[in-house]
Amino acid sequence: MAVLSRRVSSEEWQPVGVAALEANALTVVRSANSRSVIAGPGAGKTELLAQRAAYLLQTGVASAPRRILAISFKRDAATNLAARVHQRCHRNHAERFDSMTFDAFAKGLIDRFGQALPARWRPRPDYDIIFPGDRDYRDFLYQQVGAPPASVGTYADLQAISVKTFERRFLVGSPLPVDGWPHPTPSQWAANRFWQISLHEGRKSVLSFSMIGRLAELLLRVNPMTRNALRLTYSHLFMDEFQDTTQIQYDLVRTIFLGTDTVVTAVGDNKQQIMRWAMAMDDPFTALDGDFGATRTPLYNNYRSSPELVRIQHVLAQALDARAVAPVSKTVGTIAGDSCAILEFSTPEIEAERLAAFVATEMKTHTLGPRDFVLLARQKANEYAAVLEPAFVGAGIPLRNEAGMAGSIMLQDLLVEAASELTVAVLRLAMTARAGRHWTECQEALITLRGVALDDEIAQAKLARELDAYVFKLRAAHPSPPRSKTASRAIVDDILGFIGRERVIAVHPAYGQGDWLEKVLDSAAEHLWASSVGDIEWVSALDTYEGIHAIPLMTIHKSKGLEYHSVIFVGLDDGAWWSFSNDQIEATAGFFVAFTRAKQRVVFTYCALRGTRTKIATLYQLLRNAGVKSFNVA
Ligand SMILES: Nc1ncnc2c1ncn2[C@@H]1O[C@H](COP(=O)(O)OP(=O)(O)OP(=O)(O)O)[C@@H](O)[C@H]1O
Numbered sequence: 001m002a003v004l005s006r007r008v009s010s011e012e013w014q015p016v017g018v019a020a021l022e023a024n025a026l027t028v029v030r031s032a033n034s035r036s037v038i039a040g041p042g043a044g045k046t047e048l049l050a051q052r053a054a055y056l057l058q059t060g061v062a063s064a065p066r067r068i069l070a071i072s073f074k075r076d077a078a079t080n081l082a083a084r085v086h087q088r089c090h091r092n093h094a095e096r097f098d099s100m101t102f103d104a105f106a107k108g109l110i111d112r113f114g115q116a117l118p119a120r121w122r123p124r125p126d127y128d129i130i131f132p133g134d135r136d137y138r139d140f141l142y143q144q145v146g147a148p149p150a151s152v153g154t155y156a157d158l159q160a161i162s163v164k165t166f167e168r169r170f171l172v173g174s175p176l177p178v179d180g181w182p183h184p185t186p187s188q189w190a191a192n193r194f195w196q197i198s199l200h201e202g203r204k205s206v207l208s209f210s211m212i213g214r215l216a217e218l219l220l221r222v223n224p225m226t227r228n229a230l231r232l233t234y235s236h237l238f239m240d241e242f243q244d245t246t247q248i249q250y251d252l253v254r255t256i257f258l259g260t261d262t263v264v265t266a267v268g269d270n271k272q273q274i275m276r277w278a279m280a281m282d283d284p285f286t287a288l289d290g291d292f293g294a295t296r297t298p299l300y301n302n303y304r305s306s307p308e309l310v311r312i313q314h315v316l317a318q319a320l321d322a323r324a325v326a327p328v329s330k331t332v333g334t335i336a337g338d339s340c341a342i343l344e345f346s347t348p349e350i351e352a353e354r355l356a357a358f359v360a361t362e363m364k365t366h367t368l369g370p371r372d373f374v375l376l377a378r379q380k381a382n383e384y385a386a387v388l389e390p391a392f393v394g395a396g397i398p399l400r401n402e403a404g405m406a407g408s409i410m411l412q413d414l415l416v417e418a419a420s421e422l423t424v425a426v427l428r429l430a431m432t433a434r435a436g437r438h439w440t441e442c443q444e445a446l447i448t449l450r451g452v453a454l455d456d457e458i459a460q461a462k463l464a465r466e467l468d469a470y471v472f473k474l475r476a477a478h479p480s481p482p483r484s485k486t487a488s489r490a491i492v493d494d495i496l497g498f499i500g501r502e503r504v505i506a507v508h509p510a511y512g513q514g515d516w517l518e519k520v521l522d523s524a525a526e527h528l529w530a531s532s533v534g535d536i537e538w539v540s541a542l543d544t545y546e547g548i549h550a551i552p553l554m555t556i557h558k559s560k561g562l563e564y565h566s567v568i569f570v571g572l573d574d575g576a577w578w579s580f581s582n583d584q585i586e587a588t589a590g591f592f593v594a595f596t597r598a599k600q601r602v603v604f605t606y607c608a609l610r611g612t613r614t615k616i617a618t619l620y621q622l623l624r625n626a627g628v629k630s631f632n633v634a
Pocket residue numbers: 018019020021022039040041042043044045046047048269272303304560561562563596
């Protein structure tokens with residue numbers, strides 16, 4: 001893909017890397033005002049943001065020194081969007097595009113400016129991150145907090161607070177009052193106690209990400225200078241997967257950007273809202289339209305899935321939104337037989353064997369690789385992996401449970417960590433014969449990390465010589481992959497030492513906090529060692545590290561935003577969907593997300609030994625309504 005380094009005029013600008021955009025998408029790309037884009041799966045929402053970034057940067061509509069801020073929910077989504085912009089834009093342009101998660105954005109603010117918070121709300125700089133759950137809130141409300149003063153209420157009042165809603169309604173339910181709650185209700189009193197204990201009464205301050213979000217909002221509310229600095233920095237704000245925005249995140253965005261000239265573009269799909277348990281707002285799009293005057297702009301194409309899959313998707317979509325408009329598939333069907341089927345098996349072992357054989361045949365027939373397929377489970381991927389893995393390995397296809405752990409970090413999370421990516425990039429450069437692509441990748445990363453100016457050719461040439469000398473030394477010192485965890489850790493540390501630990505922390509502030517960098521390095525070393533078993537060469541070890549030749553197994557939540565030729569959903573039964581009746585809409589949205597990851601084929605499996613299918617009868621009914629058939633396989 002040719003990327004432009006010069007500025008082009010708005011009239012001259014063309015979409016980069018795709019043949020065309022649908023009319024509404026082009027309108028959003030070129031829009032001078034805020035937009036909210038609600039569109040179905042595969043409509044190109046993320047792509048639209050990448051194109052809009054290219055347009056704004058290449059035409060100079062977002063003019064230097066101002067920048068574009070893109071906020072996503074998940075780390076891999078933020079990385080994916082940044083990668084798309086880097087592919088489409090010259091690095092002189094792409095370097096003004098900041099893509100990060102909401103959590104990283106809020107945490108970055110607290111890490112840099114948190115000491116400017118009023119004393120009551122000020123965490124100590126070395127605070128720890130916590131992930132409290134129902135049990136912690138129960139312990140807090142029923143044991144730790146004790147009785148409130150008589151003027152506030154009684155112990156019984158505290159007992160009446162629902163453990164499940166304490167966090168979302170009271171602890172982080174609304175913006176924090178600068179001077180505390182003047183006449184607290186029992187719930188507010190308890191929330192205040194939780195805050196004060198977390199901030200001030202332990203050896204260290206401890207904060208959850210939702211608490212950090214609330215503190216960041218308060219920080220910007222009471223510090224006009226910091227708020228103005230952000231307003232001046234960012235001429236444009238992008239928000240991906242906007243359907244999952246929480247009130248905390250929305251309030252933060254509102255405090256910073258409401259009433260400013262920053263142009264907001266939010267994209268999402270309310271039919272894919274699967275984060276309601278994690279405090280997603282009911283209807284963030286309507287709030288955005290009202291507050292920011294955003295113009296609602298729908299998209300109608302589906303660039304991912306075949307016409308037959310899009311037809312079935314629409315039946316599911318209507319169950320979530322009766323007004324959903326049928327999208328137009330822009331791809332062609334390439335497989336023979338049913339695009340979607342329910343396969344029934346007598347035992348999980350037979351199921352595993354048949355699925356492995358099926359994937360092996362499909363790979364041959366359609367010249368596909370293992371990563372064109374995904375095995376999806378609703379939950380407990382480990383349990384499915386235990387049965388599926390031996391069968392797939394037996395068929396010559398390694399299987400990788402992406403929800404499995406590498407050290408203390410989930411594999412899928414580790415792989416998108418900058419420290420892990422840098423380590424792999426340097427190792428690939430050192431250990432691969434034709435490493436041109438890896439050289440460019442490493443050189444560009446180093447330029448950013450070391451803060452070398454883009455027009456400083458002398459400094460760049462020096463960096464290139466340093467890089468060449470380092471990888472030469474690395475190759476000589478480690479002719480084969482590590483044989484022990486210690487050796488693996490030594491390699492990871494050596495590479496970090498070369499790149500510059502301080503530089504990595506400066507560019508990725510999350511690493512400066514607590515022991516996160518140590519955790520990532522330890523997990524990277526663990527995983528590198530685990531990927532090096534047997535007598536294998538470096539290239540194979542690195543391929544294993546990245547899972548290049550393995551079929552991934554993951555949960556629906558992890559599959560969000562991804563796409564595969566074929567989706568195999570294992571275990572369409574009540575056991576997997578035990579909570580179906582608690583929130584049918586969210587469960588159906590999860591089902592919709594899983595289904596819509598596929599380009600060509602979706603296979604559901606059922607095995608009576610794992611559970612009945614009465615609770616989720618509505619899901620089966622939806623598939624039947626769409627004409628999907630069941631087959632008793634073996
Ligand atoms: N204008 C376009 N022309 C051709 N292909 C496109 C276009 N827009 C997007 N695509 C491709 O279609 C696929 C889906 O795009 P994208 O991931 O941006 O969709 P999305 O709307 O964010 O999907 P979802 O909500 O399901 O995650 C990707 O493979 C992308 O490269």
